[in-house]
Amino acid sequence: MRLKNYPCLPLALLAALFAAACGSVDIDDEDLDEVGGTEAAAVVTRVDPATAATVNGKVYFEGDLPRARRLAMDAEPACAGLHTKPVYSEVVVPNENKTLRHVFVYVKEGLDGMMFETPTEPAILDQKGCIYLPHMLGVQINQPVRILNSDPTTHNVHPTPRNNREWNESMAPNVPPKMKKFPREEVMIPVKCNVHPWMKSYIGVLPHPFFSVTGADGSFEITGLPPGEYTIGVWHEFLKEGVTTHKVTLAASESKSVDFTLKQAS
């Protein structure tokens, strides 16, 4: 085969490579509309407040956690000037009681066949002090997410989902908030600012409202559950058990406590 007889071959190869590269990540609008439209056709589950159950607990860690990493904002005066004290990464934030902050706890299984109303109240993701607030956020499928830029500098917001559509949009200072939705279930979607590469956040997208993020005392509480048997999932970005689970059975109006212990990645 003489290559000069096929002048378009390199272009064809390039096009094939483009197609191969992008075939795995492309989610077209029809797919998304279909996902978003299923709710209207289904019957929304109403949980009787009189029988609603609760699961709560704490997430502990075991072993030595990596030391907190100080964020190097020095090269960015617009960011460094927003802080009077050193700022540390929120990847692993241990509490004094040997619990962990920023752990996403959610009902992983047990709600099959139930459909829950999508909140119209937006969840808030702010960029403030060149960090994301909150570091970890839970939303329901198609719940609006209101993204703010409270900083005097430019950010870009770039979620890198596996299951939802990827997008990357800039946010200059003082621009109006962005409203976004995620139409597919996904635990978790990393969100990154490529302008300030230390800025990372995670969004958990679920088809129900039964999730919680641990706070300063490492505790979580999931309320309003219908009685039943559930698998509770726990997700943390750094530890070995990215998702660890525990089965729990809840009777009507029962409140059950479940603690988790996560181990450091080896």
Added chain:
Amino acid sequence: MPTSIGSAGSYHYFAVLTACFTFLLIVAGALVTGNEAGLSVPDWPLSYGSLNPPWEGNIRYEHGHRLVAAFVGLLTIALAVWVWKKDTRGTVRKLGWIALGVVVAQGILGGVTVLWYLPAPISVLHACLAQTFFCLVVSLAWLSSPAWARRHRDAGCSLSLNRLAMATAGAIYLQLLLGAIFRHTQSGILPHLLGALLVTLLAGWLIAHVFQSPRLPSGLTVAATSLGFLLALQLLLGLASWLLRLATADAVQPLFPVVAVTTAHVAVGALILAASVILALQSFRVRSEESRTGSRTPATPVNP
């Protein structure tokens, strides 16, 4: 008939200038990857809808890369036209247009990496096409140089040296491809290590071969010496990059020492490729001239 090489000399320095800026462009690209700045500017071909976006954070790296790339594109247009006007060698004239086509394709690929969120195959292709373009520009610079124009009768360039030089250049290019795959896909390092071994063996063999042929032109010996020095430096940089990556695996942002060493690793890789291309070209030149004049390679070296 005009002396084609003599007339080509008028654009030699411009080709060298283009090669220097292309090298700078490769360094700028490595800084973009090292600083995770590839998507800090979400749009293309403009940056934040402008030619002059805010110079904040990683935007500096990404937009800086785009500016150098645009300048190299302009230099390449001028170079291609200059070569076409001044050089009488058909192959070299074609090379100028090929370089222009490659730099245009490279620019489009750069845009595609941004608009399609850095798909790994495209990023690898972008990295490799950068090295291909660098080879082309270095070739144009060398083919228009006085060293290329010099006559080399009875220099003692064997066919095996010629083939070895080309095999080494090919292996170095393959190694750069493996490095790009490792960097952009976070795949295992083993192929890149095996590539390093292959390149070290071939380059060592080639360098030894050059220095065992004392009548070879200085261009070859200088290129071989440079190749040896750069290869040793590159092995050290590769080791340092790997150790630094391991030591900073849990880093929450790109760290300056890692970025500096990995960028140097990419830059020296490009220089090694350039040295090997010059070696291959020059050995081809000497060999073809010897074949044309009917001289044969003597096995025994002679005193200068």
